Amino acid sequence: MNNSIWQKAASIDNRILYIIMAIVVAVPLMNPIGFPIVFQQEVLDTVELIRSFPAGTIAYVGAEVAATNAAELRPMMIAIVQLMYELGHKIVIGGFWADGCSLARLWAAPFLDEAGAVYGEDYVILGYRPSSTSILDQARTNFIDAFSDRDIGGLKLSEMPVMKGLEKASDLGYLAIMNPGSPGTATYTTAWRATGEVNVIIDCCTSGMYISSGNNYQAGLTAGLIGGLNGAAQLEQLTNRPYKAIRSMDAQALGHLAVIALLIIGNIGYFQTKREEEAK
Amino acid sequence: MRRTVPLTISFVAGMIMVIDGWLKIGFINNFATRYLMPSVTISVGWAAGLGALNLIRLHSRNIAQKRLNYQYSFVLLGFFFLMLTCGVFLQGNTTAPFYQFFYSSFQVNLSAAVYSLNSFYLVSACYRTFRARSWESTALLVVACFTMIGSVPMGAAMWGGFPVIQNWIVKVINDAAIRGLSIGVTLGTLSQCVRNLVGIERGHLQAGE
Numbered sequence: 001m002n003n004s005i006w007q008k009a010a011s012i013d014n015r016i017l018y019i020i021m022a023i024v025v026a027v028p029l030m031n032p033i034g035f036p037i038v039f040q041q042e043v044l045d046t047v048e049l050i051r052s053f054p055a056g057t058i059a060y061v062g063a064e065v066a067a068t069n070a071a072e073l074r075p076m077m078i079a080i081v082q083l084m085y086e087l088g089h090k091i092v093i094g095g096f097w098a099d100g101c102s103l104a105r106l107w108a109a110p111f112l113d114e115a116g117a118v119y120g121e122d123y124v125i126l127g128y129r130p131s132s133t134s135i136l137d138q139a140r141t142n143f144i145d146a147f148s149d150r151d152i153g154g155l156k157l158s159e160m161p162v163m164k165g166l167e168k169a170s171d172l173g174y175l176a177i178m179n180p181g182s183p184g185t186a187t188y189t190t191a192w193r194a195t196g197e198v199n200v201i202i203d204c205c206t207s208g209m210y211i212s213s214g215n216n217y218q219a220g221l222t223a224g225l226i227g228g229l230n231g232a233a234q235l236e237q238l239t240n241r242p243y244k245a246i247r248s249m250d251a252q253a254l255g256h257l258a259v260i261a262l263l264i265i266g267n268i269g270y271f272q273t274k275r276e277e278e279a280k
Numbered sequence: 281m282r283r284t285v286p287l288t289i290s291f292v293a294g295m296i297m298v299i300d301g302w303l304k305i306g307f308i309n310n311f312a313t314r315y316l317m318p319s320v321t322i323s324v325g326w327a328a329g330l331g332a333l334n335l336i337r338l339h340s341r342n343i344a345q346k347r348l349n350y351q352y353s354f355v356l357l358g359f360f361f362l363m364l365t366c367g368v369f370l371q372g373n374t375t376a377p378f379y380q381f382f383y384s385s386f387q388v389n390l391s392a393a394v395y396s397l398n399s400f401y402l403v404s405a406c407y408r409t410f411r412a413r414s415w416e417s418t419a420l421l422v423v424a425c426f427t428m429i430g431s432v433p434m435g436a437a438m439w440g441g442f443p444v445i446q447n448w449i450v451k452v453i454n455d456a457a458i459r460g461l462s463i464g465v466t467l468g469t470l471s472q473c474v475r476n477l478v479g480i481e482r483g484h485l486q487a488g489e
Contacts, residue, residue, distance in 0.1 A: 017407060018400045025399075035433040038443060067391035099388075102374055106384055130324035134317035141313055153375040207431075215455050215462070230431060253432035255399075260425050262407045267421070270411050 004276060009269030017262065024258040028250035035253055037246065042217065043234040046202055046224030047083070053173050055088025058166050060198075062177035062188060063095035063104035063125075069180040072206045074107050075245035076232040080176050080204060081108045081123070083239045085115055089173070090162050091123035094147070096132035096183040101125050101152050120160040125152045132183040136191035139169045174200035174223070179209050186212075189221050202226070287479040294477040335360065359386070423449055 053059070061081060065073045084091050091112070093104045105125050117123050126147045129135045138146035143166050144157050157163050165171055169192050179185040185203040192198045200223045205213040207228030217225040226235055229252055232245035293316060299305060300312035339353035359382075366379040374383070412418040429435040430446020475481035 012407065014404050017404050021400055021403050035437055038433050038436040067388040068395035070388075070392050071396070102383060103388070105375070106388065129321065130328060131321045134320040137317050138313055152373075154373050211450065211454050211458050212462070214450060215458050218451070218455060219459075228431075230433075233433075249433060253434035256428040256432050257434065259403055259406055260428055262403070263410050263421065263425065266407050266410070267412055 004273070006269045006272035006276065009265050010273050011269075012262070012266070020258060020262070021255065024254045025251045028254050029247065032247045033250045033254075035250055037233050037237045037249070039234050039238070040227075040231070042225045042227075043231050043238070046226055047235065047238045049200070049224050050080075050083060050174070050176075050202070051087060053087065053089060057087075057089045057173035058162075058171060059084050059089045059091055060172045060175045061091060061093045061104070061108075062175060062179075062185070063093050063100040063108075064097050064180060064184050064187075065095065065103050065107075065178050066097055066099045066180065067103065069206050070103075070107075071248065072229045072232060072245075073178045073180060073204070074103075075229075075243050075248075076204045076226060076235060077104065077108050077178055078111050078243060079232065079235040079239055079241055079245070080202075080226075082111055082115060082241055083235075084176075085112055085117050085122060086239075091117075092126065092162065092166065092172070093123065094126035095128065095178075096130075096135070096187070097180075098128060100178075101128050105152060120155070121162055124157065124160055124162045126157070127152045127154075132187050133191065136169070136188065140192070140195060140197055141168055143168055143171070169197040172198050174198065174202065176202040176204055176224075179203055179205040179213060181206075181209060184209065185216065185222060189216065193221060199223070204231070283482065283485050286485055287482070291477060291479065294473075298477075332360075363387075423453075 061077065061084075063077065065077065081091055081093075093101065093108065095101045095104060109119070109123075109125065112123055113119070127150055129147060135146050144163060147157060149157050151157055151160070172192075175188055175192070175198055177185040177188050185201060185205065188198075189201060193201055201221075202224035203213045203217060203222040204226045205228070207230070210227040213222070213225060213227060216222050226232065229245055229248055233249045236242050236245050296308055296312055296316060299308050336357065339357050341347075342350045342353040343357075363379065363382060366376065366382060367374050370376070370378060374380075406424075410417070410421045410424060412421055426442065426445050427449055429438070430442040430444075430449075435442035435446070472481065476484075
């Protein structure tokens with residue numbers, strides 16, 4: 001049976017769809033086009049907020065990440081810790097996703113080391129602990145005890161200069177939480193914001209979480225919002241450190257355009273096929 | 281007795297946590313922080329250990345009984361014990377070079393690769409399901425197109441109105457819907473918590489019956 005061109009347009013084979021997407025995503029990754037980045041007010045405000053904290057402020061980075069959200073959260077985490085270090089903030093990185101702290105060590109630490117940060121003095125990575133709720137609750141009264149006085153490599157937190165002045169959660173100046181789901185920003189908001197320990201939480205979410213994160217930001221539960229790859233690209237541009245997010249935005253843009261084109265083709269094919277069938 | 285004791289423990293522990301959250305009563309706050317909360321961490325640690333044992337048991341049976349695709353169980357158990365040996369016994373912790381090599385070269389890349397395949401399935405699913413068959417599906421299609429084009433810089437370069445429309449859809453329509461949904465879910469969760477606390481909900485006590 002010979003299918004008309006409209007029937008073919010309405011039912012393109014999966015293999016063709018996959019090839020189109022692979023090309024559309026891979027080509028701009030290898031040869032960036034350089035679409036201009038459009039800034040969102042919330043990202044501009046968030047960067048200003050971070051810059052408003054004086055040098056010496058202790059900032060907590062919630063490395064709630066997994067390899068599966070590396071595309072969005074890796075550039076975001078790198079850009080944010082670089083900005084923190086540049087401003088002279090002390091950085092404490094922790095996480096309750098099983099891979100979170102290990103990935104922070106792989107992703108953020110090399111950039112901090114390259115910038116001249118000293119481990120234990122300028123930044124520290126806490127080890128993985130199961131059960132976010134109980135640990136965060138304990139950290140309200142004794143931060144070091146809650147993390148068993150050990151960092152990711154088993155070194156004593158109490159002997160590190162970076163931990164000086166950090167006895168309880170309320171000693172933290174602000175939090176920047178990588179947020180792909182749960183545990184995520186909501187966990188910290190419940191544990192530390194609702195109890196009045198920390199008032200400034202910056203939500204660095206994936207695009208999948210952007211809707212609920214935007215809601216919390218609008219309601220004032222979080223003080224800053226950087227959403228998805230787009231937010232990460234804006235952050236890179238604002239801190240003058242172009243890395244993977246800016247490059248990946250071209251691929252995302254063309255990917256979105258390809259999907260829209262396929263939707264239009266599919267719908268035209270669907271209606272024409274229907275018209276042909278009705279004419280018969 | 282089999283139900284009364286667990287229900288009493290649940291009620292007492294739950295009430296201590298509720299009081300700890302709402303009131304400042306020294307000995308209760310202290311008890312919750314020093315004893316109850318660490319016990320949660322220990323329970324979660326045990327649960328992880330139990331999960332690992334279950335994984336070993338399941339895949340060992342796959343191999344022993346030569347079930348379908350049992351060779352994959354070999355690979356899984358091989359890497360499981362390799363990572364366990366490197367991380368716990370051989371070099372003491374997860375920052376050790378040997379562990380890091382397997383972690384960063386295999387686990388991280390494989391996880392990211394498997395997840396990235398989702399985008400292909402997503403495109404295929406969008407293409408096949410987003411058809412303007414009714415008014416509702418047409419609305420969904422139009423909103424999806426505006427959201428996709430408005431969220432990338434190219435959309436703004438094509439027409440300045442795309443990001444404005446996308447922003448309006450996300451900040452007004454979506455936020456309102458999500459807020460209503462969140463309030464509903466929270467109320468539902470609260471009522472479930474109260475049911476568990478006072479022992480109306482007893483499903484979790486009936487394992488094996």
